[in-house]
Amino acid sequence: MPIELLLLLLPVAAASGWLAAQRSMQQKATGRDEPKFDPVYLKGLNYLLNEEPDRAIDLFVTMLEIDSETVETHLALGNLFRRRGEVERAIRIHQNLIARPTLQPHQRTEALLELGVDYMRAGLFDRAENLFLELKTSSHYAARALTHLLSIYQDEKEWQKCLDVAQQLEVVNKRPYRQQIAHYYCELAEIALKQEDWREAGKLLEKGRSFDKTSVRTLLLQGRIESEQGEFKAAIKHYQQLSQLAPSYLSEVLSSLVYCYQQLGRQQAMVGFLQQHYQQHKDTAVMTAISNLIEEDQEAASAFVLAHLQDNPDLHGVERLISLNLESKGSLDGKTLQVLRDLVAKSLLGRPAYRCDECGFEATNLHWQCPSCHTWDGVKPVAALV
Ligand SMILES: [Zn+2]
Structure with missing residues (x-):
């Protein structure tokens, strides 16, 4: 009324x-x-x-x-x-x-x-x-x-x-709109990618980066194109550049990065890179990836996750530790562990994996433009789920 x-x-x-x-x-x-x-x-x-x-x-x-x-x-x-x-x-x-x-x-x-x-x-x-x-x-x-x-x-x-x-x-307005312009080129590149026009997509991304040298999205897409086309070395280079520019976004390309290294048979180099990144940023996704890669040595994997948990109260780490123990008949009772793991997994469900720096908007998937405040690159992966 x-x-x-x-x-x-x-x-x-x-x-x-x-x-x-x-x-x-x-x-x-x-x-x-x-x-x-x-x-x-x-x-x-x-x-x-x-x-x-x-x-x-x-x-x-x-x-x-x-x-x-x-x-x-x-x-x-x-x-x-x-x-x-x-x-x-x-x-x-x-x-x-x-x-x-x-x-x-x-x-x-x-x-x-x-x-x-x-x-x-x-x-x-x-x-x-x-x-x-x-x-x-x-x-x-x-x-x-x-x-x-x-x-x-x-x-x-x-x-x-x-x-x-x-x-x-x-x-x-006599001010630059570089960030938006780079995103518009990325949007056009994503359309070209859907049509499998790799060359056009590549050109658009280059154009985008010429406006915004710090564009995370152009690197991510470029890496994806290269990985798709079997240019694994080039893809790794772009993903590494991305991780230096914006460390928290490495989680977005982690599976593709691991795939590229594996295709090249460079297991050792991959673990080395991830370890180094982990030491610097204590990133949850990277911790999980490392523990997956060294899983065969259950003791080493458990010790690694446990050390992570001592400094970072991180539910993903808890789940990972329980899983590792469950698989190898560790000292904890299996049934208890299963209950614990399910509980943790449940509490992880529905938690926002992304949050906007500008307005606090929370999301379960990545938005390049915040749906709430419309800031570009405002929504970022949440580094650790506490
Ligand atoms: Zn926002």
Whole structure:
């Protein structure tokens, strides 16, 4: 029920009704009786008393005359409706505003921008897009129009258009959009990958990295392409570069990295690399990978996991240790261990494996762009599950 809104409108409408009454009284200039309220206002009150707040709101809104002084009020009202999810009302108010011939050019542009946002909210993306395309040429509003356009194109996964708009935004806002641009190239590369066009994908990734030298995603995709094509050495090189740039992302490529090393028969080098990474970052996924690789030597594997657990209270490690003991008939009773392991495994289920640095959004799979705050690279693998 839009009660708060009524509370906001009531005094405005009352003032407006009272002023109208005042004016008509002055015209009569006879000064009899006390000031009267506008009959439209009384009608609105009547709707209210009959518990028809929607009709009351519509009436009060039409009571507010549009002149240069109330344009701001109308804009604020429209935005308020939109924020409350009453998009149709917002659209009506903004359209009504635009139709006024007396509007100043900047007020008109402002109302058009707001109308575009209404359309976006209503899912009328084509209309919103057309409005913003028109507004992006106006010098004062170009940045806002382009920013809205970018968000439409991101939602619609129109990556080529995102690239164009981001480059225009760089000029208008005089700041780089390198990170986003690299991601747009990655999105295009992923499309090429789906079509198994490796060459095109490779080119797009190179392009992406030329904008953002620190792009983790381009390295990850490049490694994946190379591994797919049997270029294991090159893939390993890119995965290692990735692990230096952003150590927590190594978990994303771990299975592919292990596969590449195995294809080359370089078991020793692989364990060496993983051990070194583990020493530096105490990463859970790497700990698990190492313990898998040395599993045959059960004692060594157990000792390794146990040492990890002493410094890092890590449920994955607990599960791993129990598993290792279970397999080798260790000193703990098998049945107890199984119960324990299931318990731990259960508590691990549904835990977020990823979290956004910016807004705390939690996810079970990787998002390059945070679904909540839309930051690129905000969502990162959670290093350890405690
Ligand atoms: Zn976020």
